[in-house]
Amino acid sequence: MxxxxxxxxxxxxxxxxxxxxxxxxxxxxxxxxxxxxxxxxxxxxxxxxxxxxxxxxxxxxxxxxxxxxxxxxxxxxxxxxxxxxxxxxxxxxxxxxxxxxxxxxxxxxGEPVLGVSPSSNFIPNIVDAEVIEPMTTHPNRNRNANSDPRYTFRVVGDFVGNRESHIRRLRVGDQIWLVKEPSNVHDPHAVAVFDVTRNQLGYLKRDVASWFSPLLGRKTNIEARVHCFTSEGALIVGVYC
CATH class of the missing domain: 2.30.29.30 (Pleckstrin-homology domain (PH domain)/Phosphotyrosine-binding domain (PTB))
Structure with missing residues (x-):
């Protein structure tokens, strides 16, 4: 000093x-x-x-x-x-x-400060913004998916292998699986994204997974579904909890 x-x-x-x-x-x-x-x-x-x-x-x-x-x-x-x-x-x-x-x-x-604990957060809930197409309805959507998701995440790594072909088969409202990968050598907080037949679609972004992975481990009522697609065809996942 x-x-x-x-x-x-x-x-x-x-x-x-x-x-x-x-x-x-x-x-x-x-x-x-x-x-x-x-x-x-x-x-x-x-x-x-x-x-x-x-x-x-x-x-x-x-x-x-x-x-x-x-x-x-x-x-x-x-x-x-x-x-x-x-x-x-x-x-x-x-x-x-x-x-x-x-x-x-x-x-x-230099002014007196009230020792009151703040109640509002600075970081917004929607942390992975994308320019997305308007959402359309789909008969597979359940009652939870009829409401707005708490979070929306852009799936990355979708260009690897045949992931894009699996994504093109999806429809808005289809169920998605989010799976933690603690043994991932590149990122112990990694969260992989799968469709219901266990075809991998990609991952959540690293900075998103770092805070979402612990939440995924604590909560048992988390549900993920196809929210919509960007104009380039990228997958946006909606999370309900």
Whole structure:
């Protein structure tokens, strides 16, 4: 640390930056704004800066660039006047993360802070946006699929082997199987996508699978169906839970 700099708090976080992009990438926030994951590590708050040290990366920004700090149930947003705004995803129910958020808000604003736990999330539920064709009905749709899905995911890796031919046989409302692959040497969080006859159609994106795989392991009422297709024929899966 620099002279006259003191440590204030620390927390385990996933570091995201808000970027304005013309092509979809990361988690959509609306308009051309996307939440881009940078890395995971331990964040340190001092009287001068916020920094993060991870296994393969480090990031930091100075506090005098911060206009406002907002605490959410899933992390802390730093709106910056210069440089990209930063969202630190961290479980705010933990004492260390809650303290980090409170101290950050007070340090940047200089105003008293209410110690009320936030209830709203910053990261939206629909995390894998695509330009998609309007959904059409299909007789195979059950009563759960008649409602809007909680999540929609774009299937990737659909160009491998004969996966595209299996996808072309699908209709909106057809049942889909999402299967965790903890032994996958490339990604232990991988989630494979299959049709009802166990033909593999592809995978969920890596950044989606990293948070969805644990959810898939905890919940027993998750149902997946063909939601629709993009104009290029890519498969969009709807998840109901």
């Amino acid at each position: 620099a002279a006259n700099e003191s440590a204030l708090a620390m927390a385990d976080v996933t570091w995201f930056e808000i970027a304005t992009l013309k092509r979809p990438a990361g988690i959509p926030l609306g308009g051309d704004n996307y939440l881009k994951e940078i890395g995971t590590g331990t964040a340190y708050l001092t009287t001068k800066q916020v920094s993060m040290i991870g296994d393969l990366q480090s990031k930091k920004f100075v506090l005098n660039s911060v206009q406002r700090v907002t605490r959410y149930a899933d992390g802390i947003l730093f709106n910056r006047s210069s440089g990209k705004s930063v969202f630190l995803k961290t479980p705010m129910l933990s004492e260390r993360s809650a303290r980090f958020g409170l101290v950050a808000e007070y340090t940047c604003s």
